[in-house]
Amino acid sequence: MTLHLPLGFRFAGLHAGIMKNPQKEDLTLIHCPGGAVAAGTYTTNLVFAAPVALDRARTPSGDIRVVIVNSGNANACTGERGMSDCREMARLASDAVGAKEPQALVMSTGVIGHFLPMDKIAAGAKKAAGQLAEGEAAFLAAARGILTTDQGMKIASRQVELGGKTINLAGMCKGAGMIGPQMATMLCVVCTDAMLMPAEAQAALKFAVEESFNCISVEGHMSTNDTVLLLASGAADKKPLGNKELPLFEAALSEICIDLGKQIANDGEGASHLITLDVRGCKTREAARQIAKTVANSALVKTAISGADPNWGRIVSGAGYAGVAFDPAGVDLSINGHLLYERGAPVPFDAKTVSQSIKGSRDTSLVLTFREGNASVRFWTSDLNVDYVRFNSDYTT
Amino acid sequence: MTLHLPLGFRFAGLHAGIMKNPQKEDLTLIHCPGGAVAAGTYTTNLVFAAPVALDRARTPSGDIRVVIVNSGNANACTGERGMSDCREMARLASDAVGAKEPQALVMSTGVIGHFLPMDKIAAGAKKAAGQLAEGEAAFLAAARGILTTDQGMKIASRQVELGGKTINLAGMCKGAGMIGPQMATMLCVVCTDAMLMPAEAQAALKFAVEESFNCISVEGHMSTNDTVLLLASGAADKKPLGNKELPLFEAALSEICIDLGKQIANDGEGASHLITLDVRGCKTREAARQIAKTVANSALVKTAISGADPNWGRIVSGAGYAGVAFDPAGVDLSINGHLLYERGAPVPFDAKTVSQSIKGSRDTSLVLTFREGNASVRFWTSDLNVDYVRFNSDYTT
Numbered sequence: 001m002t003l004h005l006p007l008g009f010r011f012a013g014l015h016a017g018i019m020k021n022p023q024k025e026d027l028t029l030i031h032c033p034g035g036a037v038a039a040g041t042y043t044t045n046l047v048f049a050a051p052v053a054l055d056r057a058r059t060p061s062g063d064i065r066v067v068i069v070n071s072g073n074a075n076a077c078t079g080e081r082g083m084s085d086c087r088e089m090a091r092l093a094s095d096a097v098g099a100k101e102p103q104a105l106v107m108s109t110g111v112i113g114h115f116l117p118m119d120k121i122a123a124g125a126k127k128a129a130g131q132l133a134e135g136e137a138a139f140l141a142a143a144r145g146i147l148t149t150d151q152g153m154k155i156a157s158r159q160v161e162l163g164g165k166t167i168n169l170a171g172m173c174k175g176a177g178m179i180g181p182q183m184a185t186m187l188c189v190v191c192t193d194a195m196l197m198p199a200e201a202q203a204a205l206k207f208a209v210e211e212s213f214n215c216i217s218v219e220g221h222m223s224t225n226d227t228v229l230l231l232a233s234g235a236a237d238k239k240p241l242g243n244k245e246l247p248l249f250e251a252a253l254s255e256i257c258i259d260l261g262k263q264i265a266n267d268g269e270g271a272s273h274l275i276t277l278d279v280r281g282c283k284t285r286e287a288a289r290q291i292a293k294t295v296a297n298s299a300l301v302k303t304a305i306s307g308a309d310p311n312w313g314r315i316v317s318g319a320g321y322a323g324v325a326f327d328p329a330g331v332d333l334s335i336n337g338h339l340l341y342e343r344g345a346p347v348p349f350d351a352k353t354v355s356q357s358i359k360g361s362r363d364t365s366l367v368l369t370f371r372e373g374n375a376s377v378r379f380w381t382s383d384l385n386v387d388y389v390r391f392n393s394d395y396t397t
Numbered sequence: 398m399t400l401h402l403p404l405g406f407r408f409a410g411l412h413a414g415i416m417k418n419p420q421k422e423d424l425t426l427i428h429c430p431g432g433a434v435a436a437g438t439y440t441t442n443l444v445f446a447a448p449v450a451l452d453r454a455r456t457p458s459g460d461i462r463v464v465i466v467n468s469g470n471a472n473a474c475t476g477e478r479g480m481s482d483c484r485e486m487a488r489l490a491s492d493a494v495g496a497k498e499p500q501a502l503v504m505s506t507g508v509i510g511h512f513l514p515m516d517k518i519a520a521g522a523k524k525a526a527g528q529l530a531e532g533e534a535a536f537l538a539a540a541r542g543i544l545t546t547d548q549g550m551k552i553a554s555r556q557v558e559l560g561g562k563t564i565n566l567a568g569m570c571k572g573a574g575m576i577g578p579q580m581a582t583m584l585c586v587v588c589t590d591a592m593l594m595p596a597e598a599q600a601a602l603k604f605a606v607e608e609s610f611n612c613i614s615v616e617g618h619m620s621t622n623d624t625v626l627l628l629a630s631g632a633a634d635k636k637p638l639g640n641k642e643l644p645l646f647e648a649a650l651s652e653i654c655i656d657l658g659k660q661i662a663n664d665g666e667g668a669s670h671l672i673t674l675d676v677r678g679c680k681t682r683e684a685a686r687q688i689a690k691t692v693a694n695s696a697l698v699k700t701a702i703s704g705a706d707p708n709w710g711r712i713v714s715g716a717g718y719a720g721v722a723f724d725p726a727g728v729d730l731s732i733n734g735h736l737l738y739e740r741g742a743p744v745p746f747d748a749k750t751v752s753q754s755i756k757g758s759r760d761t762s763l764v765l766t767f768r769e770g771n772a773s774v775r776f777w778t779s780d781l782n783v784d785y786v787r788f789n790s791d792y793t794t
Contacts, residue, residue, distance in 0.1 A: 047717030047725045077710050079726075079742030112710025113743045224714045299696065299781075300789055307790025313474050313509025317621045320444030328444045329476075345476030346510045384696075385790075386783040392697055393704025393782075 003136050004159040006168040006193035008034055008233025010132040013145030016124025018110070018117060019072035027124040028069040028145030030189060031097050031132050036231040038064035038105065039201035041209045043226035049076035050086035051106040055227060058105060060198035064231060065099035067189060068092070068125060069146045071174070072110040073117070076224035085116045092122050096129035107187050107227050109174060110148055143172035146187050149391070150174050151267050156259035158252045162245035165237040167194045171256045173228075175264040186213065186264055188228040190256055194241055194249055195234030204250045205230040212257035215289065215379045216265045217296045228257075261380060266362075268382025269391050273305050273358070275381045277366045283373040287324045291368065292379035294322035302384035308359040310351055312340045319368060330371035336364060400533050401556040403565040403590035405431055405630025407529040410542030413521025415507070415514060416469035424521040425466040425542030427586060428494050428529050433628040435461035435502065436598035438606045440623035446473035447483035448503040452624060455502060457595035461628060462496035464586060465489070465503055465522060466543045468571070472505040472513050473621035482513045489519050493526035504584045504624050506571060507545055540569035543584050546788070547571050548664050553656035555649045559642035562634040564591045568653045570625075572661040583610065583661055585625040587653055591638055591646055592631030601647045602627040609654035612686065612776045613662045614693045625654070658777060663759075665779025666788050670702050670755070672778045674763045680770040684721045688765065689776035691719035699781035705756040707748055709737045716765060727768035733761060 009032055016027035040059035042052045058064070068089055075082050090104035108116070132138070143153045157170035175186025196204070209228055230253070234240075241249055266274040277296055282288035295301055295318040304311040312333050320328065329344035336357040340349050358364055364383075406429055413424035437456035439449045455461070465486055472479050487501035505513070529535070540550045554567040572583025593601070606625055627650070631637075638646055663671040674693055679685035692698055692715040701708040709730050717725065726741035733754040737746050755761055761780075 045714060045717040046723065047714050047728075074710070077713055077738065077741070077743065079740075081742075112708075112714060113738070224710075224717065299785070303786050303789035306786070309790065311509075313471075313621075316474055317442060317444050317509060320442040320621065326443065331444075341474065341510070343476075344474070345478075346474065384786055386786045388696070389700050389703070389781055389783045389786055392700035393706065 003139065003155070003170060004157040004168040005134065005136065005139055005170050006191045006233060006235065008032055008036070008193050008235030009191045009231070010134055011138040011142035012128040012131040012133065013141035013143070014124065014128050014131060016070070017120040018070055025141055025145035026071045027121065027128055028142040029093065029125065029128040029132060030067040030142060030191065030231070032065055032231060032233050034233060034235065035063040035065055036233045037062055037196050037198050037201045039198065039205040039230045041205055041228045043223055045224050047077060047224050049074050049108060049225045050078060050082040051075060051108045052225060052227060053083065054086050054090065055105045055107070055229070058102065060202040062198050063103060064105055065103040066093045066097045067105045067107065067229060067231070069107040069187065070116070070121060071146055071148050073108060073114055074110045074112045074225050075108040075116050076112045078113065078115055081115060085118055088118060089116070089121055092125040096125045097132070105229060107146070109146065109187050109225050112224060139170065146172060146174045148174060149269060154260055154263040154267070156256045158256055160248060160252045162194070162248055163242060167192065167236050167249065169252055169256055171260055173260045173264065186223070186226060188213070188260060189231065190229070190253065191231045191233070193233050193236035195237055195239060196232040197240060200241070200246060201230050201232055204253050207250055208254040208257040211254050212261040215292070215377060216261045217293060217381045265380035265382050268388070270385040270387025271382030272385055273362055273364050273383040275305055275364045275366060275383060277368070277379045277381065278376065279368045279379065280376040281370040281372055282324070282375045285375045285377055288375050288377040289379070290324050291319050291322040292377050294318055295368065296379055296381035299384055302381070305358060305364050306383035306385045308355045310335055310340060310354040310358070315366060315368065316341060326370050326372050332369040334367040400536065400552070400567060401554040401565040402531065402533065402536055402567050403588045403630060403632065405429055405433070405590050405632030406588050406628070407531055408535040408539035409525040409528040409530065410538035410540070411521060411525050411528060413467070414517040415467055422538055422542035423468045424518065424525055425539040426490060426522065426525040426529060427464040427539060427588065427628065429462055429628060429630050431630060431632065432460040432462055433630045434459055434593050434595050434598045436595065436602040436627040438602055438625045440620055442621050444474060444621050446471050446505060446622040447475060447479040448472060448505045449622060449624060450480065451483050451487060452502045452504070452626070455499065457599040459595050460500060461502055462500040463490045463494045464626060464628070465501060466584065467505050467513070467518060468543055468545050469507040470505060470511055470513050471507045471509050471622050473509045475510065475512055478512060482515055485515060486513070486518055489522040493522045494529070502626060504543070506543065506584050506622050509621060536567065543569060543571045545571060546666060551657055551660040551664070553653045555653055557645060557649045559591070559645055560639060564633050564646065565589065566649055566653055568657055570657045570661065583620070583623060585610070585657060586628065587626070587650065588628045588630070590630050590633035592634055592636060593629040594637060597638070597643060598627050598629055601650050604647055605651040605654040608651050609658040612689070612774060613658045614690060614778045662777035662779050665785070667782040667784025668779030669759070669782055670761050670780040671759055672702055672761045672763060672780060674765070674776045674778065675773065676765050676776065677773040678767040678769055679721070679772045682772045682774055685772050685774040686776070687721050688716050688719040689774050691715055692765065693776055693778035696781055699778070702755060702761050703780035703782045705752045707732055707737060707751040707755070712763060712765065713738060723767050723769050729766040731764040
């Protein structure tokens with residue numbers, strides 16, 4: 001995979017001592033020396049972490065210089081002290097790169113309810129600033145620095161020609177557990193060298209997140225720290241994107257976010273299947289999403305897929321309690337292309353064949369079709385295995 | 398435990414061949430020769446089973462003579478044929494006891510999407526009618542006949558003195574998986590020899606279910622078959638309960654339903670803990686219940702308890718995405734009496750002591766206190782263990 005790194009950014013990632021494993025990067029800096037337009041979308045959880053409060057107040061912005069991220073500690077549910085630690089983190093990062101404190105954004109992820117080790121963050125920020133560099137190695141170190149329980153890095157990039165200029169987009173994200181839709185239960189930064197106005201950046205990001213991170217779940221528990229940032233340096237072209245280029249940029253941004261979102265669902269803790277759920281024929285997209293989310297979050301649906309069990313009753317009954325009105329006699333369901341349920345009644349099918357199709361691939365496709373309208377949604381989730389339970393039974397202690 | 402069996406009922410339970418295990422009763426008859434006032438509450442899932450449709454149309458009623466229940470097959474998502482099978486089941490039961498078809502109610506539980514083996518049900522109903530009897534042995538056989546994946550029988554009874562008369566109530570229920578609140582994801586019948594008007598019976602049952610079965614969950618997946626029936630024979634006293642007695646009867650009925658509901662949560666598939674979650678200080682009871690349900694259904698909360706891990710951030714963040722407005726700075730949390738979080742900030746505590754208190758008992762108490770009002774709710778759920786996943790990964794195939 002070729003990384004299309006945007007101009008105007010420098011990256012660093014290193015082990016600052018927040019996480020126990022000395023091999024694991026746990027502090028990331030992203031520096032935009034010339035300043036970036038920045039947009040953000042955040043968790044809708046009422047209990048939100050200090051960095052969410054800080055970033056929310058600062059975006060959209062016309063001049064962000066640095067983003068500092070730590071993994072291993074979410075700085076959530078930490079009260080007033082958490083908020084002042086977060087502001088101090090912004091100050092440390094901006095000092096380290098010679099920017100002003102309001103030009104910094106902060107992201108944190110990890111365990112909830114512990115105070116940040118500020119001495120380690122101070123030392124780490126200073127050291128990371130010294131390592132800031134363009135190029136792939138630095139980008140990858142930064143992408144590793146934001147991970148927690150992830151099995152591996154989650155990155156995506158695209159190059160698009162817009163108005164005769166080459167525009168690059170590169171994103172990194174993290175997330176494997178506590179993933180529930182309604183804003184990306186994870187951290188993500190997408191950097192681009194396109195030139196955008198703050199309002200354009202915010203609108204493009206909102207659209208992309210709606211199509212991607214708001215359509216994934218692992219277990220449906222909405223995090224306190226969800227943050228997706230878009231940073232646009234404008235370094236590829238010193239004039240803003242035109243009305244013709246903007247939709248193309250938005251499409252590329254959506255593609256990156258969908259790519260990253262699927263990587264999160266696929267890395268759901270302990271997952272053995274990436275489930276793609278298409279809900280079609282609904283009155284509105286929101287109705288389709290509500291049904292998809294309810295089905296995707298059902299432990300009974302997830303365990304059926306992990307057991308390669310075409311237990312379609314769980315899927316249909318999951319739709320029935322989503323809180324969306326529909327005619328039960330107008331519902332069809334297919335698993336991996338096999339029609340199992342049509343117009344509200346079972347269709348004879350060979351259970352062994354369908355089971356084999358689930359067993360034989362990491363990807364499972366569920367298509368739920370209603371006869372209510374023309375709106376649809378595509379949603380991604382993981383299956384549920386004993387490893388998820390094992391893993392989450394012992395996380396803090 | 399003494400069983401206080403109500404007068405005016407006869408019971409039977411036997412193996413009719415619907416379930417594979419020949420030792421397992423899978424067909425139950427409850428006969429009320431003199432007729433019973435009957436009330437019912439049902440699943441709110443849009444995808445509801447045929448027997449739910451039949452019973453919903455027939456309750457409240459002033460004259461029900463027989464209830465037939467099968468386990469092993471839910472007769473859900475079975476379309477028109479399922480509905481006609483269900484009516485045939487009502488006819489078989491009423492014929493077997495010499496009643497009229499509209500005097501029968503039907504309940505089914507088990508796998509979704511398979512047609513009922515009507516020949517086995519016909520033979521079973523006839524045979525069961527010949528075994529109908531008063532007394533404990535018959536009641537227990539009936540209570541076993543409604544079980545599916547349950548570890549054991551779930552029964553409860555009470556005796557109350559009302560207006561100088563002795564009134565008996567005895568209930569049986571089933572449920573261990575696909576348990577999500579908003580109407581009792583399970584089957585339950587409570588029989589009493591009190592005399593009630595149909596509307597009184599319906600109101601009393603609605604109140605009791607609201608306090609009990611609507612406040613439990615295992616994984617939050619709402620079933621297609623939830624049914625709670627109240628049958629009142631009036632055999633203890635041929636005059637209706639007065640205004641003074643009715644609230645006492647309602648209290649006894651609520652007690653029975655709470656007792657049975659807790660038995661279901663405690664028997665959540667693979668569960669090692671019964672979690673009692675008190676949510677206090679909310680604006681309305683519905684707000685408290687919404688928060689309780691969201692926290693109770695979080696896989697991250699459930700796995701933390703199964704791992705004896707006082708990971709309170711998961712509980713507080715679960716409340717935050719319940720869709721209920723509250724001030725995060727006004728939240729307290731206690732686990733087993735240990736205060737871990739107060740007014741939105743962590744309180745120092747000994748993690749080992751709290752962990753030991755979880756490990757040392759099957760019962761775990763969580764108390765979430767808000768500062769929004771005076772409404773509260775008590776909610777019961779199970780923890781989440783690898784056995785739940787193992788069990789549900791292979792149920793139909």
